[in-house]
Amino acid sequence: MAKKMHIQMTVNGEEQEFLAEPRELLIHTLRERLNITGPHIGCETSHCGACTVTINGKSVKSCTMFVAQANGADVTTIEGLGSPDSLHVLQEAFKEHHGLQCGFCTPGMITRASKLLEEIPNPTEEEVRFGMAGNICRCTGYQNIVKSILAAAAEMSAAKEAAE
Amino acid sequence: MIPAAFEYHRPKDMAGVLAVLVEHGDEARVLAGGHSLIPMMKLRMADVPHLIDLQDVDGLSGITVDGGRVRIGAMTTQSDIIGHAALAEAAPIMREASLQIADPQVRYMGTVGGNVANGDPGNDMPGLMQCLDATFILVGPDGEREVQARDFYEAAYMTDREDDEVLLAVAFDAPSGGYAYEKQKRKIGDYATAAAAVLLEKNGDTCSAASIAMTNLSDTPVWSEAAGNALVGTSVDAAAIDAAVAAMLGDIDPTQDNRGPIEFKRHAAAMILRRAIARAWDRA
Numbered sequence: 001m002a003k004k005m006h007i008q009m010t011v012n013g014e015e016q017e018f019l020a021e022p023r024e025l026l027i028h029t030l031r032e033r034l035n036i037t038g039p040h041i042g043c044e045t046s047h048c049g050a051c052t053v054t055i056n057g058k059s060v061k062s063c064t065m066f067v068a069q070a071n072g073a074d075v076t077t078i079e080g081l082g083s084p085d086s087l088h089v090l091q092e093a094f095k096e097h098h099g100l101q102c103g104f105c106t107p108g109m110i111t112r113a114s115k116l117l118e119e120i121p122n123p124t125e126e127e128v129r130f131g132m133a134g135n136i137c138r139c140t141g142y143q144n145i146v147k148s149i150l151a152a153a154a155e156m157s158a159a160k161e162a163a164e
Numbered sequence: 165m166i167p168a169a170f171e172y173h174r175p176k177d178m179a180g181v182l183a184v185l186v187e188h189g190d191e192a193r194v195l196a197g198g199h200s201l202i203p204m205m206k207l208r209m210a211d212v213p214h215l216i217d218l219q220d221v222d223g224l225s226g227i228t229v230d231g232g233r234v235r236i237g238a239m240t241t242q243s244d245i246i247g248h249a250a251l252a253e254a255a256p257i258m259r260e261a262s263l264q265i266a267d268p269q270v271r272y273m274g275t276v277g278g279n280v281a282n283g284d285p286g287n288d289m290p291g292l293m294q295c296l297d298a299t300f301i302l303v304g305p306d307g308e309r310e311v312q313a314r315d316f317y318e319a320a321y322m323t324d325r326e327d328d329e330v331l332l333a334v335a336f337d338a339p340s341g342g343y344a345y346e347k348q349k350r351k352i353g354d355y356a357t358a359a360a361a362v363l364l365e366k367n368g369d370t371c372s373a374a375s376i377a378m379t380n381l382s383d384t385p386v387w388s389e390a391a392g393n394a395l396v397g398t399s400v401d402a403a404a405i406d407a408a409v410a411a412m413l414g415d416i417d418p419t420q421d422n423r424g425p426i427e428f429k430r431h432a433a434a435m436i437l438r439r440a441i442a443r444a445w446d447r448a
C-alpha cells in the first residue's frame with residue numbers, strides 16, 4: 001500500500017484532519033471518509049458536474065482532484081449552503097420552480113449556481129446557461145433550472161437592496 | 165476509477181521542482197490544473213510514480229502587459245485569462261478562445277502551461293499560440309531557454325520540451341488588427357472537431373498581414389503559412405478566401421474518429437476557417 005499523508009482541510013467551516021493516500025479523489029474523501037454525501041458521482045470522468053464543490057472560491061469537479069491537492073484548502077459542499085430547516089435561497093427557488101425532478105444533479109447545480117451568483121449577481125438568462133454549462137441534468141430539460149437560478153438571483157438582489 | 169499509487173510532491177520553489185525531476189527522470193511529472201493529467205491517470209493511460217504539484221511554486225501565475233508585449237505565467241488559468249481586463253484589451257483573441265474551452269469548472273483549474281505543454285492535438289491553446297507566434301519560456305537544470313510555439317510540437321503528446329524541463333510562461337507581441345477564434349464542437353465542453361485562429365491586418369482595403377492556425381486537424385496544431393499568404397495583398401474577396409481555404413486544406417491531415425470521418429472534418433475545417441476569416445476581417 002502506498003504511503004499515506006497527513007491531510008488537513010476545512011469542510012463547510014469544520015476542521016478535518018486525517019491520513020489518506022494522495023491518490024484518493026476528493027469526491028471519495030467527502031462521501032466515504034467524511035460522510036458528506038451531498039456531492040454525487042454522476043460520471044466520474046469530469047463531464048457531468050454532479051460532484052461540484054467550491055474549493056478556495058472556485059467551482060471544482062471533485063472527481064478530478066486528488067485529496068493531496070486539497071490539503072490546506074477551504075471546501076464548501078451543498079451541506080454548507082443550507083439545511084433542511086433553513087434552506088438557501090437557491091434551494092428554496094429550486095423547490096418553488098421545479099428546478100429538479102430526480103434530484104441527482106441538484107447538489108452540483110446549486111453549489112455551482114451559488115458561485116455563479118457570487119460572480120454575477122444579476123445574470124441574464126444567457127449568462128446563467130453559459131455559467132451552468134459544466135453541469136448536466138438528465139431530467140428537467142434545464143428550463144426550470146434556469147428559471148430557479150434567475151428567481152434566486154432576483155430574490156438575493158432584492159434582499160440586498162432592502163438591507164442597504 | 166482510481167489511479168495507480170504515486171508519491172506526491174508539493175515544492176515551494178522551482179529549485180525543488182527541478183530537483184525531483186532530475187532525481188526521478190521520466191518517472192516524475194508536474195501537475196498543474198490536473199484536468200488533462202488526472203483523467204489520464206484515472207484511466208491508467210498515464211502512470212506517474214512521482215507527481216509534482218506546482219500550486220505552491222511562487223511566480224508561476226499572472227499576466228503582464230508591458231508596452232506591446234504580453235507574458236502569461238504557466239499556472240495562469242483559463243478563468244484568469246477571461247477575467248483579465250488589460251489582456252482582453254491587448255489580445256482579445258485570448259479571451260475569445262478561452263471562453264470556448266471546456267466548461268466553467270474546468271476553466272477554473274485548467275492552466276495555460278498545462279494546455280500548451282500537454283501536446284494533445286485537441287487542446288485549443290497550442291494553435292492559438294502558433295497563430296500569435298508566441299515564445300515559450302522553459303526552465304531546466306541548465307537554466308532557461310526559449311522556443312517558438314511554431315517549432316514546439318512534434319507529434320501527439322511529443323514536444324520539444326525535455327523531461328526535466330518545466331514551462332515557465334508564454335509570451336507574444338500584442339496583435340493588431342482583426343481577430344477571430346472559431347470552433348466547431350459537438351456540444352459545449354467538448355474538444356474541437358475543427359477550430360481556427362485568425363489574425364488579419366488591414367491597410368486601406370488591403371490585407372497587409374495574416375496568420376492562420378488550425379486545431380485538432382492533425383497530430384499537431386497546424387500553422388498554415390500558405391493560407392495566410394493567400395490573403396495578403398488581397399481585399400479578402402471571395403477568390404482570396406477560396407484560395408486560403410484550399411491552402412489550409414493542403415496543410416491539415418485529419419484522421420477519422422468519434423468526431424467524424426475525414427471528409428466531414430475537412431468540410432468542418434473549411435467552414436470554420438471561412439467564418440473566422442470573415443469575422444476577423446470585419447473587425448480589422
Ligand SMILES: Cc1cc2nc3c(=O)[nH]c(=O)nc-3n(C[C@H](O)[C@H](O)[C@H](O)COP(=O)(O)OP(=O)(O)OC[C@H]3O[C@@H](n4cnc5c(N)ncnc54)[C@H](O)[C@@H]3O)c2cc1C
Pocket residue numbers: 046047193194195196197198199200201202203238239264265266267270273274275276277278279281282286287288289329330331332353354355356
Ligand atoms: C471535460 C473537459 C473538457 C475539456 N475541454 C477542453 C477544450 O475544449 N479545449 C482545451 O484546450 N482543453 C480542454 N480540456 C483540457 C483542459 O483545458 C486542461 O485543463 C488543459 O488542457 C491542461 O491544463 P491543466 O492545467 O489541467 O494541466 P495538467 O492536466 O495538470 O497537465 C497536463 C500535462 O501538461 C504537463 N504540464 C502541466 N503544466 C506544465 C508546465 N508548467 N511545464 C511542463 N509541463 C506541464 C503535465 O505534466 C501533463 O503532462 C478539457 C478538460 C476536461 C476535463
Ligand code: FES
Pocket residue numbers: 040041042043044045046047048049050051052061062063064
Ligand atoms: S462525477 Fe465528477 S464530473 Fe461527473
Ligand code: FES
Pocket residue numbers: 099100101102103104105106136137138139140
Ligand atoms: S433532476 Fe434528475 S438529473 Fe437533474
